[in-house]
Amino acid sequence: MEPKDEDMREAQEALCEWEKSPLAEETLICECYCVSVLDIKQTCSETRSVDVELLRQTFGMGTGCGQCLRDIADWKNLVF
Numbered sequence: 001m002e003p004k005d006e007d008m009r010e011a012q013e014a015l016c017e018w019e020k021s022p023l024a025e026e027t028l029i030c031e032c033y034c035v036s037v038l039d040i041k042q043t044c045s046e047t048r049s050v051d052v053e054l055l056r057q058t059f060g061m062g063t064g065c066g067q068c069l070r071d072i073a074d075w076k077n078l079v080f
């Protein structure tokens with residue numbers, strides 16, 4: 001049986017929702033300094049947007065291997 005257009009649309013919407021869903025709070029963003037999504041949420045709670053400078057000052061985030069900042073485009077919009 002062929003999937004109906006409606007079924008395909010529903011599946012596509014579910015996939016979009018899944019892709020946009022926020023990261024789990026325990027997810028480590030900066031492995032060098034053990035900075036988790038929860039740490040970032042708490043530190044940047046006032047503006048509810050990722051403040052790299054504040055995270056660097058608070059945790060040293062990005063001053064180790066730097067991978068967390070190279071990957072910022074992948075996680076920045078999934079924190080809040």
Ligand code: FES
Nearest residue numbers: 032064065066068
């Ligand atoms: S993962 Fe953030 S500095 Fe290495």
